Amino acid sequence: xxxxxxxxxxxxxxxxxxxxxxxxxxxxxxxxxxxxxxxxxxxxxxxxxxxxxxxxxxxxxxxxxxxxxxxxxxxxxxxxxxxxxxxxxxxxxxxxxxxxxxxxxxxxxxxxxxxxxxxxxxxxxxxxxxxxxxxxxxxxxxxxxxxxxxxxxxxxxxxxxxxxxxxxxxxxxxxxxxxxxxxxxxxxxxxxxxxxxxxxxxxxxxxxxxxxxxxxxxxxxxxxxxxxxxxxxxxxxxxxxxxxxxxxxxxxxxxxxxxxxxxxxxxxxxxxxxxxxxxxxxxxxxxxxxxxxxxxxxxxxxxxxxxxxxxxxxx
Numbered sequence: 001x002x003x004x005x006x007x008x009x010x011x012x013x014x015x016x017x018x019x020x021x022x023x024x025x026x027x028x029x030x031x032x033x034x035x036x037x038x039x040x041x042x043x044x045x046x047x048x049x050x051x052x053x054x055x056x057x058x059x060x061x062x063x064x065x066x067x068x069x070x071x072x073x074x075x076x077x078x079x080x081x082x083x084x085x086x087x088x089x090x091x092x093x094x095x096x097x098x099x100x101x102x103x104x105x106x107x108x109x110x111x112x113x114x115x116x117x118x119x120x121x122x123x124x125x126x127x128x129x130x131x132x133x134x135x136x137x138x139x140x141x142x143x144x145x146x147x148x149x150x151x152x153x154x155x156x157x158x159x160x161x162x163x164x165x166x167x168x169x170x171x172x173x174x175x176x177x178x179x180x181x182x183x184x185x186x187x188x189x190x191x192x193x194x195x196x197x198x199x200x201x202x203x204x205x206x207x208x209x210x211x212x213x214x215x216x217x218x219x220x221x222x223x224x225x226x227x228x229x230x231x232x233x234x235x236x237x238x239x240x241x242x243x244x245x246x247x248x249x250x251x252x253x254x255x256x257x258x259x260x261x262x263x264x265x266x267x268x269x270x271x272x273x274x275x276x277x278x279x280x281x282x283x284x285x286x287x288x289x290x291x292x293x294x295x296x297x298x299x300x301x302x303x304x305x306x307x308x309x310x311x312x313x314x315x
Contacts, residue, residue: 012034014030014033014034015027015030015031015033015034017030018030018031019031019086019087019090019094022094023064023094024061024067024091024094024095025061025062025063025064025067026064027090027091027094028061028062028080028091029062029063031080031084031086031091032062032084034084035084035085037084039055039058039059040055042058042080042083042084043055043058045079045083046076046079046080046083049075049079049082049083051072051075051076051079052072053072053073053076054205054206055206056121056206056207057073057206060181060206065181066181066182067095068095069182069238074092074095077091077092077095078091078092121204121207121209122176122209122211124204125202125203125204125209125211126174126211128202129174129200129202129211129213131172131174131213134248134249135170135172135173135174136165136166136167136169136170137163137164137165137166137170137173137226138163138164138165138166138249138251138252139161139162139163139251139252139254139303140162140163140164140225140251140252140253141160141161141162141252141253141254142159142160142161142162142251142252142253142254142255143159143160143254143255143257144157144158144159144160144245144254144255144256144257145157145158145159145257145259146243146256146257146258146259147259147261148240148258148259148260148261148264149235149261149264150261150262150263150264151239151264152238152239152240152264152314153180153234153235153236153237153238153239153240154179154180154183154234154235154237154240154243155233155234155235156231156232156233156234156235157177157231157232157234157243158191158193158229158230158231159175159229159230159231160227160229161173161227161228161229161230162225162226162227162252163225163226163227163228164223164224164225164226165220165221165222165223165224165225165226166222166223167222168219168220168221168222169219169220169221170216170219170220171215171216171217171218171219171220172199172213172214172215172216173196173213173214173216173228174211174212174213174214175190175211175212175214175230175232176209176210176211177209177210177211177212177232177234178207178208178209178210178244179208179209179210179234179236179237180208180237180238180240181208181237181238182208182237182238183208183234183236183237184205184236184237185203185204185205185208185209185210185236186203186205187236188203188210188232188233188234188236189232189233190210190212190230190231190232191230191231191232191233192214192230193229193230193231194227194228194229194230195216195226195227195228195229196214196215196216196217196228196229196230197214197215197217198212198213198214198215199212199213199214199215200212200213201213208237210232212230212232214228214230216228239314241311241312241313241314242309242310242311242312243256243258243309243310244307244308244309245307245308245309246306246307247303247304247305247306247307247308248305249305250302250303250304250305251302251303252302252303253299253300253301253302253303254299254300254303254308255297255298255299255300256297256298256308256309256310257295257296257297258295258296258297258310258312259293259294259295260289260294260295261294262294264314265289265294266289266312266313266314266315267313267314267315268286268312268313269286269287269288269289269296269310269311269312269313270284270285270286270287270310270311270312271283271284271285271287271298271308271309271310271311272284272285272308272309272310272311273306273307273308273309274306274307275306275307276306276307287310296310296312298310
C-alpha cells in the first residue's frame, strides 16, 4: 500500500511541475497518468460532454505530435480540465503560451509515432479493400507533382504512374494519400485523370490517411505494362512544411516536383532520405527554387525501400 501511495505522490508532483512550466503535451500526459485513466476512458468521458475526439488524436496530443487548434479541439481541452480535475484554464494557458513562443509558422515533420500509427491504419484500410501491399504491380516510373497554396497549405498532388504486372489478372491500383496534421480526409477528392476510374475510397480521420482504388477496366497479364494518371485534391490542413513519399519496395525512376503559389514562397528548400520511419534523416541537400516556375524537384533514377522527401522553411 505504501508503494502505491509513493507512486501517487510522485505522479502528483510531476503533474504540478508540468502544469507550472509546461509544455502542454507533458502536462496532459502527466494529468492522465496521475488520474490513472486509459485513453479509451478519457474519450468516453469527453463524449459525455458532447465532445468527439479520437483516441489517436488524444495520443498525438499527449506525445506532442499534434496540438489542439480547432474550436472543437479547444472545447475538448476545456472539458479535459474538468475530467482530469485540473484548475480552470491550466491546459488552455499552456496552449496559449506555446503559441506565443512558437515564432513564425513552421510545422514540424511527422513524428515517428504518427508514422507508425498511420502505418497501422493503412494496413487495416488496405485489408478492407482486400489489397496486398504491392497489388501485383512493380513501378517502372512515377512522376509526382505537389501543389502548395497561397496559405501554405497542401492543395493537392497529381501522379503519372507507369507499372508492370508481375502476376496475371491485375486490374487496379490502390493509391494512398497521407495529409498533413489536422487535415480532413473526408473532404478530400480523388481524381481519376487518365486510363483509370475511381473505385472504393476509404479514410481514417485521426491519422489523415486516405486510400482509393483506381480501376483499369482491363485485366493485365504478367509482364504487361500500364500507364495511368490520378490525383488528390486536399487543401484541408494548415501550413505544410514537407512532402514525404515512402517506398515499401525498390522500384524504377521517381521524380517529385513541388510547386508553390506566387503569394507563398519558402526561403529554403532541401531534399532528404530516411532508411525507415525510426531512422534519422540523412542525405540532406539544398534545392534551388526556380524563380520563374516557383518549383523545386528531385529525381531518383532507381528508388530503394525507405523514405524520400522535400522539405522547406517559411520566413
